[in-house]
Amino acid sequence: MPRLLYPGHREESKAAKNKLEEDLYTANTSPNAFVAAYVSKMFALPAKDMPENKRRTLTAEEMRSRGQEARTARVSGTIQSSAPLTPLNGVADAAQKETGNTDSEVVLGFARLYSGTIHVGSSIYAVLPKYDAALGPTHPTNAKYILTANVEALYIMMGRELVPVEEVQAGNIFAINGLASKVFRSATLCSPGTNVTGHVSDVEYLINLGAVNRSVCIFLFS
Numbered sequence: 001m002p003r004l005l006y007p008g009h010r011e012e013s014k015a016a017k018n019k020l021e022e023d024l025y026t027a028n029t030s031p032n033a034f035v036a037a038y039v040s041k042m043f044a045l046p047a048k049d050m051p052e053n054k055r056r057t058l059t060a061e062e063m064r065s066r067g068q069e070a071r072t073a074r075v076s077g078t079i080q081s082s083a084p085l086t087p088l089n090g091v092a093d094a095a096q097k098e099t100g101n102t103d104s105e106v107v108l109g110f111a112r113l114y115s116g117t118i119h120v121g122s123s124i125y126a127v128l129p130k131y132d133a134a135l136g137p138t139h140p141t142n143a144k145y146i147l148t149a150n151v152e153a154l155y156i157m158m159g160r161e162l163v164p165v166e167e168v169q170a171g172n173i174f175a176i177n178g179l180a181s182k183v184f185r186s187a188t189l190c191s192p193g194t195n196v197t198g199h200v201s202d203v204e205y206l207i208n209l210g211a212v213n214r215s216v217c218i219f220l221f222s
Contacts, residue, residue: 020205023115027170030193034205035116035124037189039109042179047104051155051162107180108155109187112173114209116193119167122151125202126179127188129210137202146206149189152178186210 016022023033047053118124131145155162155175168174179187188209 018204020115020207026115028115029117029169029171031117033116033170033193035113035118035189035191035193036205036207036209037111037113037118038209039111039126039176039179039183039187039189041110042107042183042185043110044105044107045162047106050106051164052153106177108175108177109179109183110157110173111176111189113168113170115170116191117167117169118151118154118174118176118189118191119194120151120154120165122191122194124149124151125190125206126183127190127206127208127210128183129186129208131206131208131211133206133208133211137206147182149178149182151176 016025020034020036022028024036028034126147126149128145128147131142132139135142137146153176154165154168155177156165156168157163157173157175162175165174176189188207190206192205
């Protein structure tokens with residue numbers, strides 16, 4: 001990480017100059033750690049392939065329970081023997097009825113978290129590559145390069161599968177939903193964390209990893 005932040009620095013170690021660098025160097029996951037993640041690309045998946053929209057396989061206990069319910073209902077005459085059972089994935093079916101389109105896509109960000117912990121439902125800054133850190137977040141030139149996004153969903157990537165999670169800690173590669181129409185290629189995700197005490201200026205935790213020398217960007221996902 002020191003060589004990533006300071007490409008011209010030849011030594012393996014370099015003393016942290018501030019809390020942000022200290023959190024990055026140590027991959028700090030505590031609640032008061034500054035959050036810094038790099039989104040290297042955006043990708044689209046068919047909505048039907050999202051884990052929350054897939055039909056879940058019934059467990060043996062659930063199949064027995066449903067069979068008992070069906071037998072009881074047939075005996076009582078409340079349903080016919082050919083009546084279908086209600087699917088477990090009611091949310092997915094409802095979403096398809098509402099949109100009327102099973103071919104829609106969901107756009108996710110592919111990212112790695114370097115410090116802090118990201119939670120579903122939290123708000124986060126998306127710093128675009130053209131953000132100029134030397135000008136600061138309040139400069140008019142930077143206004144269109146720093147956006148606020150809501151973390152709608154998080155996924156740990158297990159091979160080709162996405163596993164929904166409520167939070168992601170530093171050191172993990174993950175996918176994030178909530179950046180569509182805001183981030184089109186890459187961005188740095190930043191926030192002050194969830195348990196920071198006292199006032200924290202935006203400039204203290206904002207970082208633009210996309211502005212790092214491209215020759216060393218391989219370290220972002222190594």
